[in-house]
Amino acid sequence: xxxxxxxxxxxxxxxxxxxxxxxxxxxxxxxxxxxxxxxxxxxxxxxxxxxxxxxxxxxxxxxxxxxxxxxxxxxxxxxxxxxxxxxxxxxxxxxxxxxxxxxxxxxxxxxxxxxxxxxxxxxxxxxxxxxxxxxxxxxxxxxxxxxxxxxxxxxxxxxxxxxxxxxxxxxxxxxxxxxxxxxxxxxxxxxxxxxxxxxxxxxxxxxxxxxxxxxxxxxxxxxxxxxxxxxxxxxxxxxxxxxxxxxxxxxxxxxxxxxxxxxxxxxxxxxxx
Numbered sequence: 001x002x003x004x005x006x007x008x009x010x011x012x013x014x015x016x017x018x019x020x021x022x023x024x025x026x027x028x029x030x031x032x033x034x035x036x037x038x039x040x041x042x043x044x045x046x047x048x049x050x051x052x053x054x055x056x057x058x059x060x061x062x063x064x065x066x067x068x069x070x071x072x073x074x075x076x077x078x079x080x081x082x083x084x085x086x087x088x089x090x091x092x093x094x095x096x097x098x099x100x101x102x103x104x105x106x107x108x109x110x111x112x113x114x115x116x117x118x119x120x121x122x123x124x125x126x127x128x129x130x131x132x133x134x135x136x137x138x139x140x141x142x143x144x145x146x147x148x149x150x151x152x153x154x155x156x157x158x159x160x161x162x163x164x165x166x167x168x169x170x171x172x173x174x175x176x177x178x179x180x181x182x183x184x185x186x187x188x189x190x191x192x193x194x195x196x197x198x199x200x201x202x203x204x205x206x207x208x209x210x211x212x213x214x215x216x217x218x219x220x221x222x223x224x225x226x227x228x229x230x231x232x233x234x235x236x237x238x239x240x241x242x243x244x245x246x247x248x249x250x251x252x253x254x255x256x257x258x259x260x261x262x263x264x265x266x267x268x269x270x271x272x273x
Contacts, residue, residue, distance in 0.1 A: 003027055003028065004028055004029070004049040004050065004117075004121045005028065005029040005030075005031065005046065005048040005049045005050075006023050006028050006029070006030050006031070006048060006049065006050050006051075006052060006117065007030075007031045007032070007033065007039065007042055007043065007046070007048040007050070007051045007052070008020060008023075008030060008031070008032045008033070008052050009032075009033045009034075009035075009036070009038075009039040009051060009052065009053045009054060009057070009062070009065070010034070010052075010054040010057070010083070011034050011035060011054065011056075011057045011058060012054075013034070015054075015083075016032045016034070018110075019052065019110075019113075020032060022110055022114075023114075023117075026114065031046055031048060034057075035057045035058045035059045035060065036057050036058075036059050036060025036061060036062065036064060036065040037059045037060055039051070039053070039060075039065055040060070040065060040068060040069075043069065043075055043078070044074075044075075047074065047075070047078070048078060049078070049079075049121055050078065050079045050080075050081065050117055050120055050121060051069070051078055051079070051080050051081070052081045052083050052113070052117075053065060053066060053080055053081065053082055053083065053084075053100075054082075054083060054084050055082060055084040055085075055086045055095075056084065056085070056086065062082060062084065063094055063095070063098050066080050066082075066095075066098040066099055066100055067098045067099065069099070070098065070099035073130070076099075076130065077129055077130045079101040079102075079120040079121075080099065080100045080101055080102075081100070081101060081102040081103075081104060081113070081116055081117065081120070082095045082100050082102065082103045082104065083104050083105075083106065083108060083113065084103075084104075084105060084106060085105065085106045086105075101120055102116050102120070102168060103168070104116065119172065119176075129196070130196065130198075132196075133194075133196040133204065133206075136194055136206060137149070137206065140206070140208075145208065146208070146209055146210055147206055147207060147208050147209070147214075148206075148207050148211060148214040148265045148266060148267060149204060149205070149206060149207070149265070149266050149267075150182075150204065150205045150206075150207050150214065150217070150218055150221070150263060150264075150265055151198075151202065151203075151204050151263065151264055151265075151266070152178065152182060152202070152203045152204075152205070152221065152222075152225065152261050152262070152263045153201055153202045153203075153261070153262050153263075154201045154259055154260075154261065154262070155257075155259065155260055155262055157256060158243075158256055158257055158258065158259045158260065159171075159201060159259060161243050161245045161256040162174075162232075162233075162243070162259050164245070165243060165245075166232065166233075170232055173232065174228075174229060174232045174259070175197075175201065177228050177229075177232075178203055178225050178228065178229070178261070179195065179197050179203050181221065181224050181225050181228055182195050182203050182205050182221055182225070183195045183205075185217065185220055185221050185224065186205050186207065186217070186221075189217055190207070190208050190209070192206075192208065194206035205221075207265070211265065214265055215265065218263050218265055221261070221263065222261050222263050225261040226260050226261055229258065229259045229260065229261070230258060232259075233258060237258065238258070241257065241258055242255040242256055242257050242258065243255070243256045243258070244256075
C-alpha cells in the first residue's frame with residue numbers, strides 16, 4: 001500500500017471522484033478542490049505531498065495556481081502534475097515554465113498517473129526538503145564552519161531538446177541519476193549527505209571545508225555526471241555527440257550538444273531558484 005496525501009484539483013466532479021476512489025484504494029489520503037482558489041486554500045491548510053492540477057478551471061486556472069505555489073516558500077517544494085486536455089506544445093511549455101514537475105494530457109492512463117506520483121513521492125522521500133537545507137545552512141553559518149554551496153544544473157537548450165526527443169520519464173530518470181551521483185560523491189568525501197533537489201533541473205549540495213577541496217569535489221561530480229548523462233542517449237546520438245533537431249517544420253536542422261552539467265560554487269549561496 002502507498003502513503004502520502006494527494007490533492008486533486010479539477011472542475012469535473014466525475015474526474016475528481018474517479019481519481020479519489022482510485023488513489024484511496026491504493027492507500028493514499030486524497031483531498032479535492034473544484035477550482036483554483038479553493039485549491040490554494042486547501043494547500044495552505046493541509047500542505048499535501050503532491051498536487052494533480054487541471055488547467056482550465058474557473059476563478060483561477062492551473063497555470064496561475066502553479067505559479068502562486070512555486071512563489072510561496074511553504075508550498076514551492078510540493079510536486080505538481082498537470083492533468084489536462086490542453087496538449088499543444090505551447091501548453092506544455094507554459095506548464096513547465098510555471099514550475100510543474102509533470103504534464104499529462106486527457107484522456108489519460110490512471111496507471112501512468114500512478115507511476116508518476118509514486119516516483120515524485122519517492123524522490124521527495126530521499127531528498128532533503130528546502131526547509132532542511134536552509135536549516136543546515138543556517139546552523140553552519142552560526143557555527144562559523146567553512147563550507148560552499150554547489151549548484152549543478154542542466155544546459156537549458158540541450159535540456160529542452162532532450163525532453164522533446166526522449167520524453168519526461170527518461171528525463172526524470174536522468175535527473176534522479178544526477179541526484180544520486182551528487183549524493184554518493186558528497187557522502188564518500190565528507191561522510192554527510194547534504195543534497196537538495198532544487199526544482200525540476202537543479203541540484204544543490206553543501207560541501208564542507210575550504211574552496212580547494214570543494215573545487216575538487218565539483219570537478220569529480222561534473223565528470224561523473226556527464227558520463228552518466230551520455231548513457232541516457234541512444235547509440236547514434238551518443239556516438240556523434242549531438243542531437244539533430246529543428247526549430248520548426250520548415251527550419252533547417254541544427255546540431256544540439258548532449259546534455260552536460262553546469263556547476264558553480266558559492267561561499268553563501270541563496271536557495272532561491
